[in-house]
Amino acid sequence: MRTVGDMLRQWRHRRRLSQLDLALAADVSARHVSLVETGKSHPSADMILRLAGQLDVPLRERNRLLLAAGFAPRYAERPLTGDALSTAGDAIARVLRAHEPYPAVVLDRRWNIVLSNRAIDAFLVDVAPDLLRPPVNIVRLGLENRGLAPRIVNLPEVRAVLRARISRQLAIAPDAELNAIYEELLAPGFEEAGRPAESEVTVPMIFRFGDVELRLFSTTTTFGTPMDITLEEISIESYYPADAETAAYFVKFGAEVLAGE
Structure with a gap:
């Protein structure tokens, strides 16, 4: 030991x-x-x-x-939906709702989706059913051919961004399961081609659904000074339209979702 x-x-x-x-x-x-x-x-x-x-x-x-060292643990790991974290859970739910009609998800340390808002459904058409069985891993969902990979126009750039982010995460906090995902889907050896345009402030994710092309960028939100393992390990990924056409698409999609409820 x-x-x-x-x-x-x-x-x-x-x-x-x-x-x-x-x-x-x-x-x-x-x-x-x-x-x-x-x-x-x-x-x-x-x-x-x-x-x-x-x-x-x-x-x-x-x-x-x-x-x-023979001491009791100091930090609890409580479910996000439990009473102990109800205040934090309510705050997260408000963030997700407020971000509609644009997509937002809550991810755990292994990039599994813990919670999401309704706008995420816009991406899930024709995704293989087994990729949508919980826990849904957003890296696998995005990079597998049975997931969103065929719809991502700039897949090499998106893969490179994910590789850099997860490499940094593993350097800070090694995790066997996340490392296995990295080795399977992100390890060096995948053919990388193309570079983001120099005019881009951030690397966008460009999706194509039929004749529609959607351009999005994301931000990451975490809890400040958490004292609970669950809160330390989750993040909120919020996706924003990078152009007016993408914004209009999600506004229309959001109105259709609300109309169907």
């Missing part, structure tokens, strides 16, 4: 910090950091959390550090 010292050393190496760098940031001596990492000093729970905080260790992994 790995010791808490081994785990802290690995996180320090991942963050490319020396023992002295970490010691200065945490306001402890470099010798103490060395003793903790070698197992010659048994750190308190507060010291573990102080070092983990300076190393930007995710809450889920901070619990594992505490358990490795």
